[in-house]
Amino acid sequence: MSRVIFRVPVLGWPLLSLLLLWLLPQVASATHIVGGELDLQHKTGNTYRLTLNLYFDAIYGDEGAIRPTLPAGIFVKGTNQRITDVVMPLGSSTYVQYTSPACSIGSLSTRKLVYTSDFSLNPTVFTNPTGYYVAVENCCRNASISNIINPGAAAQTFYLEFPAVVRNGQPFIDSTPQIFPPLSDYACRGELFYYDFGGQDPDGDSLAYDMVTPLNGHATSANPNPGQAVAAPYSLVTWKAGLSEQNQIPGAPTLQVNARTGRLTVRATDLGLFVFGVRCSEYRNRVKIGETRRDFQLLVVNCPTNQPPKLQVTMPGTTQPYRFGRDTLRLVPNGNRCLSIRYTDPDPGSMLTMSTRAVNFTGQLPTFTTRTSGTVHASGQPDTLTATLCFPDCVDTKGKVFLLDVIVADNGCSLPKHDTLRVAFTATQPPNAAPVLSSTFPAAPLPASDANAAVVHIVLGQSYAASLLGTDADKNALALTAVGDGFDLAAASMRFTPKNGPGRATAEFVWTPDCGAVAATGTSNGLLVRFKLTETGPCEPLPQERVVRFVVDPVPDPKPFVPSNVITPNGDGYNDAFYMPDLPLDFCDRKFAGIVIYSRWGQPVFKSDERGFKWAGQGVGGLYYYLVTYTDGRRFKGWVEVMP
Known part of the structure; x- marks a missing residue:
């Protein structure tokens, strides 16, 4: 295929001239909002971070429409009661990338404006079992949108749902799924367009995707930035005749999303700028606990014809092409473990790239031992390229059949076209006894x-x-x-x-x-x-x-700790004083702290922090009580009788 890069201005180019003529009458009335989504992430404790990713038309958008802050309202889902408002300041502004930057066109550029704020979800407040929703309202959409009525006056409500933070008396932590970052890609009329909207969930919840009608809400062109979001219900945008939630972009097939993977596909039949909505719902233990929505736009233009590339795989030791469903590659120790690949493209000057993708296994992939990219049908370049793909010696499928996709992609615009061949293989590795x-x-x-x-x-x-x-x-x-x-x-x-x-x-x-x-x-x-x-x-x-x-x-004590409990301080040299030669030994920082001896009325009569203390009584016979303490909190209690 031949790569075509649109740039502005370029005179005398029919394709771009038609595109500009289609856009120019509407530029004066175009506004700014491309789309966006809300995101709520748990940080620590009761603290959460609320983020609005707002996508802004960087070509025709009015810079004055960019607000330094946006207010979000949080409501009870079951009653629509307002709980609180969160003001989110603008944090960053970056450009949304193309899948293939070389395919960029001068009429399509999008900025990502990130509004964010940290706040607390009090566990004594956010306990309603119906859950909660967050809404941000704004106006207005691009006036050049083709699939809804009166788009220049259509507002936009960004919306997500989240569960109570306490469930069955226990903390219930949840972060919303994060949808794959958007791209500035456009679609070519009559060509299959694909787009990965699939998300990842920080909590490991199950995700499901479906198409939804974008929310309009309560904002108007006269009041485009309400100081406070209004509670649901929110009105929907109005589709043009013949279009609906399940037919948002005219196409064969129309725009659809894979419920499990979030992959968007459409083969558009009409030129124009089309708004669409996708919902990502999250489930825990098969119960829905939240959702987030993304509104976005897709520009459909005429593109030069691009033929898909072609590849052919030959199995080791044969000259016949590999046929999936009929052939299985069997890899054995010391055998030939390499596939021969030929790949080409009917379009002149096509840049082709080879890659592989594991289908039903994880681990080390086979590697290309020769070049994996090149140009075909250009001056000084071959019509067909070759590559060799070799499997590692230590791949072991354990008796199962593994599936590997071998893929060749061109450099077509707006998106590369592919040819994919699925290879089924089994493999055993050389015997090796474990040490x-x-x-x-x-x-x-x-x-x-x-x-x-x-x-x-x-x-x-x-x-x-x-x-x-x-x-x-x-x-x-x-x-x-x-x-x-x-x-x-x-x-x-x-x-x-x-x-x-x-x-x-x-x-x-x-x-x-x-x-x-x-x-x-x-x-x-x-x-x-x-x-x-x-x-x-x-x-x-x-x-x-x-x-x-x-x-x-610790070092074992030489004798059991059994202190005497009678003394006779009469000066005869026998048992004249109370002492403890067999106290437990010190063990690093666990040391003898002291002893206190008390009278029967609880009055201290003797104190010492010396391990070798001696007490000869108070001159008064009777029972006395002692308390020995160590620095690690150990305590020994007992009594001693003084017999004068």
């Missing part, structure tokens, strides 16, 4: 996980050592590594010494924990270390891993 990892660490509970890691208890100040061994029957290169989960091994004074090599790898792990390690981990959670054995080979299996949790224990 084996053993160690002197204790066994871990099953199933293996971080929560079920092997646990090693090490006494503070004592050294612990372990060894690891990796082996591989195929003699592939092995490597042992150790990584701390959220910490550096060397910083924790852990030593890991690997010796890696073909078919065999060994390593030694040594650690003498100190109080620094206790301070970093506490005494219960410990330090998690991942020991991994990886193999370098033609088809690397999953690495083998051992996860070990190291817990530092």
Whole structure:
């Protein structure tokens, strides 16, 4: 095909002259709004960010119509009660891109104006089970729109729905789906136009798409920017005769959206500028919880004829073209894993590009080993191009049939035309035994996980050592590594010494924990270390891993803590004072804090922060009570009787 780029001004070109003649009578009355959509995203806590993406005609739009702020109203869906208003300031202005920038035309340029504001959805307020909606009203649309009545006076209401933020007494967080960014593409009359409106949902909700009539609302040309949005219901734009919600752009087929993917398609039969509406609804557990809508425009023009490219795939070892549905490519170890491709285009000077797309699998795609693009039917260029597509040695379909699309695209305007051949294949990879990892660490509970890691208890100040061994029957290169989960091994004074090599790898792990390690981990959670054995080979299996949790224990107390409870301060040298030689030992920051002795009436009679304290009584016999405290909050209570 021959690429045609429209630029303004160009004299003497019939196609562009017709396009300009069609537009010029309406330029004086054209206004500014191309379309837009609202977006509500959860940020943190009760804070949400409300955004309006407003698409503005950068060629004929009136700059004075761009507002520094726009107000949004939030209403209860079931009652239309106004809850609050959110004022959104203009944040950014950028140009909407074309799929193929070389196909841009001087009469079509769109700016994206982003209005945004953060606000709070109070969980004590936004609890209505019917949900809520947000609306922004503005006027007016482009006067040159072809498919609605009186477009220059038609307003626009941007609209989304969201659920209550509390459901069944629990927080219910939801962000609206984000529709694929718009493009400035135009459609060629009589040619299939395609456009990806599919969105992504931050919460993983299911999405469904349908065509909707754009909302008009309450704004007017006399009051184009109301200071406050009005509650629903909102009037709809009025379609011209013969058009409807399911027939928004005259075509064969008319404009339609794939309910699952959000892909728009139309083969327009009429020239003009057409407004259309698409709704994206989100479902959680099969229940609809919200929706967002996008209004946009599509310009349909006459384009030069563009013939689609053609490709032919030949299977390894044959000269016959591959036929989907009848042939299956079977890839085996040490066999030919490459397809031969020939591709061309009947149009002179066409620039062609090859690509591939996985249909029903994920993972590594085959690669082109020769050039994947080129020009055909031009001076000094061939009529047919060739490429070689080779599958990796380690592709393994596990007995299933995988599907791969081989695609050639031209550089046609407004959108590339394609030829796609679907290839069915099966593949097995060369045999490779997984490496084996053993160690002197204790066994871990099953199933293996971080929560079920092997646990090693090490006494503070004592050294612990372990060894690891990796082996591989195929003699592939092995490597042992150790990584701390959220910490550096060397910083924790852990030593890991690997010796890696073909078919065999060994390593030694040594650690003498100190109080620094206790301070970093506490005494219960410990330090998690991942020991991994990886193999370098033609088809690397999953690495083998051992996860070990190291817990530092205090030095055991030499004797049980059983303090005496009778003293006889009579000076005979036996049992004259109360003291505690067998107090639990200090453990890093867990230290003896002090002792307080109280009379039977609760009055303190003795205090000390010395571990080696001695108390000889108060000269008065009777029962006394003590409280021993440690810096980690541990407490020991008891009594002692003084017998003079």
